[in-house]
Amino acid sequence: MNIFFLLSLLLLPIFSLLISRRRRQPSERVPPGPLGIPIIGQSLGLLWAMRANTAEKWIADRAKRYGPISKMSLFGKPTVFIHGQAANKFVFTSDASKMSNQQTESVKMILGDRCLLELSGEDHKRVRNALASFLKPDSLKNYIGKIEEEIRRHLQMHWQGKHRVTVLPLMKTLTFNIICSLLFGVERGARRDTFVQFFQEMIEGMWSIPVNIPFTRFNRSLKASAKVQKLLKDLIHEKRIELEKGASPHQDLITCLLSIRGEDNLELVSEHEIIHNVMLIMVAGHDTSSVLITFIIRLLANDPNTHAAVLKEQEEIKNSKPSGDYLTWEDLGRMKCTWRVAMETLRTVPPVFGGFRKTLEDIEYEGYIIPKGWQIFWVTSMTHMDDKVFPEPSKFDPARFENPASIPPYYYIPFGGGARICPGYEFAKIETLVTIHYLVTQFTWKLCCNDNCFRRDPTPAPTQGLPIQIVSKKAL
Numbered sequence: 001m002n003i004f005f006l007l008s009l010l011l012l013p014i015f016s017l018l019i020s021r022r023r024r025q026p027s028e029r030v031p032p033g034p035l036g037i038p039i040i041g042q043s044l045g046l047l048w049a050m051r052a053n054t055a056e057k058w059i060a061d062r063a064k065r066y067g068p069i070s071k072m073s074l075f076g077k078p079t080v081f082i083h084g085q086a087a088n089k090f091v092f093t094s095d096a097s098k099m100s101n102q103q104t105e106s107v108k109m110i111l112g113d114r115c116l117l118e119l120s121g122e123d124h125k126r127v128r129n130a131l132a133s134f135l136k137p138d139s140l141k142n143y144i145g146k147i148e149e150e151i152r153r154h155l156q157m158h159w160q161g162k163h164r165v166t167v168l169p170l171m172k173t174l175t176f177n178i179i180c181s182l183l184f185g186v187e188r189g190a191r192r193d194t195f196v197q198f199f200q201e202m203i204e205g206m207w208s209i210p211v212n213i214p215f216t217r218f219n220r221s222l223k224a225s226a227k228v229q230k231l232l233k234d235l236i237h238e239k240r241i242e243l244e245k246g247a248s249p250h251q252d253l254i255t256c257l258l259s260i261r262g263e264d265n266l267e268l269v270s271e272h273e274i275i276h277n278v279m280l281i282m283v284a285g286h287d288t289s290s291v292l293i294t295f296i297i298r299l300l301a302n303d304p305n306t307h308a309a310v311l312k313e314q315e316e317i318k319n320s321k322p323s324g325d326y327l328t329w330e331d332l333g334r335m336k337c338t339w340r341v342a343m344e345t346l347r348t349v350p351p352v353f354g355g356f357r358k359t360l361e362d363i364e365y366e367g368y369i370i371p372k373g374w375q376i377f378w379v380t381s382m383t384h385m386d387d388k389v390f391p392e393p394s395k396f397d398p399a400r401f402e403n404p405a406s407i408p409p410y411y412y413i414p415f416g417g418g419a420r421i422c423p424g425y426e427f428a429k430i431e432t433l434v435t436i437h438y439l440v441t442q443f444t445w446k447l448c449c450n451d452n453c454f455r456r457d458p459t460p461a462p463t464q465g466l467p468i469q470i471v472s473k474k475a476l
């Protein structure tokens, strides 16, 4: 490609940004802090800090330097960073006509403009309700067996007979397989393997600077996204034919979405919306739960008391059932100690670092003006580490969650809050509890690498993916 064309690709957005800045000088009352150089701003600083496991410190240093509300430029957009309980409440409860969800340009270009993250108002409600009809507990109850089958098969294939495994890539494979089977009805085989390959390429460039230049992560992601969309289009076509032949609408998420009809008896969710939201769920559902399970496994290896408590609870459940029986919804309800361990893991290592909103008009917040069209950047970790609510915040202590009512609202936000609170919460809970049940009752393990660090890319990943030595207690 011609170098001048490449340069113009790079410079065009910079010129347009400079021109639009000259037209619209930010008000005197915008929060303090530099916007940095156009397009790049502070993006590289934050991305580097994430990869060096210093993102929390990077954020805290900014807060110390510029105060609780400051401006910066992230991923090509002027951004206001706010934190604390009041800030979380402000973000999660703001009127949708004043503040909409905002993804970085790269996420929007890769996942598509009809995914839930890009929708607002009635469109958001309509698509979210359709997804929730599949992801709500009453519906998920019927799929515990299917999730369990994937977990049993995974352990047989990747853990049984092995002495050493690397946890994070295996948990990504497991959660991806659960999603493929349960949400998209794609069974094991060549098609699932192709999905995995394109999907991994797609996800790699999601948090990058959105300049589409060949050989960059972003460029590879965009290409992979186009291939995933094509595969999904074919899949939807096949499922439509199956439904017309009388197949059950409750096979998987896609058949469920295709079957929901509006008052006019037409499909309530368009084909584009199905494709874009299926891609969103692939990303939102697999990178998060896999991280949670990985960090629980690391914690259980490091903390014998917590391991003993979780093992006791899971052994009791196992011994109360005939051998080989599937877990029931009631069994999951008895896994209270295990879920408290998961909640404390989510507090200390939240898989989602934070998110963005966009102002639809000038908004006044704490005496400052956040101009129309700017991003608002919220982060999960700041209130999770607030010692007013979580004494000795660096200590791992699942007992904090024995009485959830003692935690004031908007302090504990691993799943976000308000109208956009994570709709996959129950799904994540089921896959985490069932996986931990099988792991602690079937295996013992110890860490091969005692380095307790991790980097964010953008989800947290332990050093070397968490290699462990395992011993099987008995054959599955």
Ligand code: HEM
Pocket (backbone or CB within 6 Å): 101, 116, 117, 128, 280, 281, 284, 285, 286, 288, 289, 292, 346, 350, 351, 352, 355, 413, 414, 415, 416, 417, 419, 420, 421, 422, 423, 424, 425, 427, 428
């Ligand atoms: C431990 C696991 C998970 C964590 C920590 C997590 C966390 C989050 C967070 C922080 C948000 C953003 C909320 C906001 O912007 O206010 C979110 C949104 C979302 N999550 Fe999850 N998530 C998890 C698992 C899942 C799973 C398993 C699925 C799907 C099966 C899922 C689907 C979604 C979707 C579709 C959204 C967008 C909701 C909207 O914009 O209305 N998540 N999640």
